[in-house]
Amino acid sequence: MTGIQTAITSLIELIQGAGPSTRRVSVPVCWPVHADMIGWMDSQPIFPKFFWQARDTQETVVALGQLETFSDPALAEQSIDGQQRVWGGRSFDGRTPRNRHCLSAFFFLPVMELIQTHQGWQLAANLDPADKARTVRQLRRLVPSVARVPAIRSGIRQRTDSPDFDQWSMMLDGALHAIETSALDKVVLARRTTLSLDGELSSAQLLQASRQKNHHSFHFMMAQDARHGFVGSTPERLFLRQESHCRTEALAGTIARGQNEAEDYRLAQWLLEDGKNRYENQLVVDDIVQRLAACGATLDVAETPTLVRLRQVQHLKRAISGVLNAEVASAALLDTLQPTAAIAGLPRDEALAFIAAHEPFARGWYSGAVGYIGCAQSEFCVAIRSALLEGDELHLFAGAGIVPGSTAASEWQELERKTETLSHLLGAESTAPGNSGESSTREQHRERHTA
Known part of the structure; x- marks a missing residue:
């Protein structure tokens, strides 16, 4: 098994043994040298997909799947605890007409996050205490192999x-x-x-x-x-x-x-x-x-x-x-x-x-x-x-x-x-x-x- 697959397996085991109040677990990842984080994200069958790299490059995150969604950032902020984060954004004026691909605001608590910092790599998962199996099902859908994103060829x-x-x-x-x-x-x-x-x-x-x-x-x-x-x-x-x-x-x-x-x-x-x-x-x-x-x-x-x-x-x-x-x-x-x-x-x-x-x-x-x-x-x-x-x-x-x-x-x-x-x-x-x-x-x- 690759380092990624090992991390996925370990994370599932942690979730299955977690107590009723546990809302987030994480494990370190042995990330392959020269592996493409964006390529890994692109290979996954899970949506939504969110990528974030801070301007100082001190943190890069891929967030996948939605455990919970919010149109109001205040409600999103009230729903999290510990190390949990909600990801997303909102429109220029907050009044953009709603449609499937351009909501005026969309924030989500992801099922999982792949996180890179100067301290290393980790794979984290958020849990619904009433339905931990939901997160496990999504983790089992992850593709452990890392593909490269092809160069742009469209004109x-x-x-x-x-x-x-x-x-x-x-x-x-x-x-x-x-x-x-x-x-x-x-x-x-x-x-x-x-x-x-x-x-x-x-x-x-x-x-x-x-x-x-x-x-x-x-x-x-x-x-x-x-x-x-x-x-x-x-x-x-x-x-x-x-x-x-x-x-x-x-x-x-x-x-x-x-x-x-x-x-x-x-x-x-x-x-x-x-x-x-x-x-x-x-x-x-x-x-x-x-x-x-x-x-x-x-x-x-x-x-x-x-x-x-x-x-x-x-x-x-x-x-x-x-x-x-x-x-x-x-x-x-x-x-x-x-x-x-x-x-x-x-x-x-x-x-x-x-x-x-x-x-x-x-x-x-x-x-x-x-x-x-x-x-x-x-x-x-x-x-x-x-x-x-x-x-x-x-x-x-x-x-x-x-x-x-x-x-x-x-x-x-x-x-x-x-x-x-x-x-x-x-x-x-x-x-x-x-x-x-x-x-x-x-x-x-x-x-x-x-x-």
């Missing part, structure tokens, strides 16, 4: 943008008018790019390719079945909560990466010194600080921004940490912080109203929150740089912050750069508006938010 037959450039220009003009004439200070507008594929593509293939290319990011996948999944590689943390201590960040203000080291350095220095980008980052900081004040938090805010360098772009980041009141639940913190100013706008209610009235598609989980809630620790990322796979169609998402001075052509190019995080994995080429080349190099490189 693109057709690309459709919603909105297209003309519609984008009209929407942006409307946003600028609203900013000038109403209480709206800024609004983050998004685009959905649909790629019709000429071959099969799995969520695991997209996840694997993105994890290999896009570093310094959270990587996640939520799949309800073999043909549908939500996948992303995002640089942005919503929050990490450890007991009463909370860490979050303002990730706003962006510029492209340079073609060489010297250009990369010049662009980075321009971003660090640009008054408008620093001001916009400060707006996000102020919004987060104001919202956490309602949680009784004592906060420590980084005085100056640092650079986050990714494959396509580099961002300004200000770290924020603090201590929360003991009675503040993780679900309440999720409500407080999401949607952030960096993916919605300011003021929040006015920005959400403008987005609902003008964007020609439902964002779903794009720019929503994905992660887990535990008793001692909870963590969520902001689901930007993400894609929704629906059969032979792949929907990619990107957003841009609209403020006075925004132009349709330059913001469209920012959408292209953000979409390239995942579209380049399929060999997609960028599209640019007809007159975009007339804008200056600086104009082309600037962007104001991380969505």
